[in-house]
Amino acid sequence: MSVREEQQAAPGYLPHRQILIVLSGVAAGMLLAALDQSIVGTALPRIVSELGGLDKLSWVVTAYLLTSTAATPLWGKISDLYGRRVIFQTAIGIFLLGSVLAGLSQDIGQLIAFRALQGLGGGGLMSLAFSIIGDVIPPRERGRYQGYFGAVWGTSSVAGPLLGGFFTDGPGWRWIFWINLPIGVISLIVTSVALKMPTVRRSHRIDYLGATLIVAAVSCFLLYLDWAGNKLGWTAPGALALLAAFVAFTALFVLVELRAPEPILPMRLFRNGIFSVGNGFNFLAGLAMFGGMIFLPVYLQAVQGMSPTVSGLALLPAVVGIFSTSITSGQLMSRTGRYKIFPILGAAVLLVALWLLSTIRVDTPYWQVAIYAYFFGAGLGFTMQTVVTAIQNAVERADMGVATSSATFFRMMGAAIGTAIMGAVLTSRLAHHLAAEFGGRMPPGNVNADNVQAIQHLPQPVKDHVLVAFTNAIDDVFLTSLPFVVAALVVALFLKEIPLASRGGEGQTQAGAA
Structure with a gap:
């Protein structure tokens, strides 16, 4: 042409x-x-x-x-x-x-x-x-x-x-x-x-090789979390073999990316401090974000007895939280050219929200859960686009596409791993709390904890014990998210701030040195 x-x-x-x-x-x-x-x-x-x-x-x-x-x-x-x-x-x-x-x-x-x-x-x-x-x-x-x-x-x-x-x-x-x-x-x-x-x-x-290796590495780690936590045990030979495969595939992925003409994840970008810190934050925030999105509906339906439609409506406070802070932070970023404060605020709000969610009980009124859900959404809203903007601003225009896709890559990979971790926690802690509620034994009769809808039709007092166990297990899921958010908050403190580039490109020369 x-x-x-x-x-x-x-x-x-x-x-x-x-x-x-x-x-x-x-x-x-x-x-x-x-x-x-x-x-x-x-x-x-x-x-x-x-x-x-x-x-x-x-x-x-x-x-x-x-x-x-x-x-x-x-x-x-x-x-x-x-x-x-x-x-x-x-x-x-x-x-x-x-x-x-x-x-x-x-x-x-x-x-x-x-x-x-x-x-x-x-x-x-x-x-x-x-x-x-x-x-x-x-x-x-x-x-x-x-x-x-x-x-x-x-x-x-x-x-x-x-x-x-x-x-x-x-x-x-x-x-x-x-x-x-x-x-x-x-x-x-x-x-x-x-x-x-x-x-x-x-x-x-x-x-293609890089993509295959990263999928193989993360799959091994996800299988380790699933099988070791629920079936094999954390130190069983089969579980450790999966962990060793994860380390090996990850090392191979890094080697391939260092030599690939057009790598899926260019290693040279990690020399850029804002790119490294920003994606570290994205990964850690991704680990925590899906806990509320996936397991809060489980609580609303299994414990509070809401129908799927009503539980969907019950999640609207979280949506309002996302909208309110994402729009506000975007406008303030455009007006001031500053961004560092927003991931710090987002991680802090998310930390409070997850701690509040970890305190819910069987009889917690919905209005309290709605407030906690709003704060959860607000924390996510502060972090969703601000860090991506910081990363885009810190790289050369030629790297804009790969830098943007890398930001999405780390957040979604964190979400995939975090979802698997939370799922393993729910399964293992539910078994633990069920045994504790029934004096060290499993529930009497034909109690199928897999059937969320059937829990509402259990006879008393079995139903009350199962609901307490289910709530305690979901509390443990939210508690498990807290260390990841603490780590994200610490990482956000190290995010370097340079002025956002204007239409004429001011700030881009500074970005290149970031």
């Missing part, structure tokens, strides 16, 4: 009306991924009640996070080779296939496997959406369209828990996956019709 043709294919050539049409298709694809992160939580208690396997509840989320995180950097490079539209549509197709199969799952193992397939597509939906926007909208005009993406995330944050509860109480939990089909078809049609853009192929060498 000639230089003139490449210039014509550069970002910014689409008129406003066509951009809006393209945005509608891209936003529908983003909605698939955003909705999936919030719709599953309120349905999980009912899912494990029907399919069994409370000890594997966290894997329904972890499998999706693991594959989507590892796949995210690869989708962008593949789209550079073969074009944005066809690869974006391929990601939608994989996501929809995983959704159909997840809805047809007959046991918890099948659901976990199909959620992993769904995650492969989900990783492409987000990264490619932003790549397409970068192709069709000039940088100086992108701010005009940010509200559309804010609306997508806002809609999914509110609608996800409500839809999850509605489908679970109504036609059945399988529809939380099948609802993706009409949204995905709309996105495919709109992008096919409106997304007419030249394919400017950029030469890349895709780091």
Whole structure:
């Protein structure tokens, strides 16, 4: 392709009306991924009640996070080779296939496997959406369209828990996956019709080996947490073998990334202090963030007896918390050019919120839980975008894409590991507290703690003892999150602050030295 043709294919050539049409298709694809992160939580208690396997509840989320995180950097490079539209549509197709199969799952193992397939597509939906926007909208005009993406995330944050509860109480939990089909078809049609853009192929060498090694390493660690905590024991030979495999795969990953022409995670960026500290914070915050998102609905349904729909409504204070602080911190950052205070505030608020959540009891009134949930959301809101902005501001423009994807990579990898840890804690501590409640023995009769819905129908006094055990186990989950947030708070104190670059690029020269 000639230089003139490449210039014509550069970002910014689409008129406003066509951009809006393209945005509608891209936003529908983003909605698939955003909705999936919030719709599953309120349905999980009912899912494990029907399919069994409370000890594997966290894997329904972890499998999706693991594959989507590892796949995210690869989708962008593949789209550079073969074009944005066809690869974006391929990601939608994989996501929809995983959704159909997840809805047809007959046991918890099948659901976990199909959620992993769904995650492969989900990783492409987000990264490619932003790549397409970068192709069709000039940088100086992108701010005009940010509200559309804010609306997508806002809609999914509110609608996800409500839809999850509605489908679970109504036609059945399988529809939380099948609802993706009409949204995905709309996105495919709109992008096919409106997304007419030249394919400017950029030469890349895709780091498949690096992606494989990081998935293998994290999978071994997640299996160690699951099997060692619930079956083998922490120091059993099989568990230690998994831990050794994790260390070996991690070392190999680092070696491969040091030598790869285009690594999935460039090691040279870790010489940048803001990049290293910011991603350390992202990882630690990710470890803690999913504890409230996944296990608070379990408490609301199993202990307080809420239906999935009502528990979805009960999570709205957390959504309000996220909105209130993320919008406020973003405006203050734009006004002052400062960002360091926000991750510190976020970690401090999150620390208080998780401690409060660890004190809930069987008879804690909902208004108290709502206040705790609001603070939990507020802590997340302070941290979600501020650290990403700091990282973007600290790297050269040529590294902007990989730095942004790395920030997402560390937060989601932390979330995957944290979810597995919290799931192992819930399973092991529930068994412990059940034994304690029944004098060192397991509950009498046919008590199935995996069936969250059935707990409400247990006879007295068995029901009261099981509810106390369940509440104590969930308290332990929130307590387990506290050390990670303390570590995140300490790490945030070391985040170097440089002025945010303006439109003219001030601050970028300082960033290069960070």
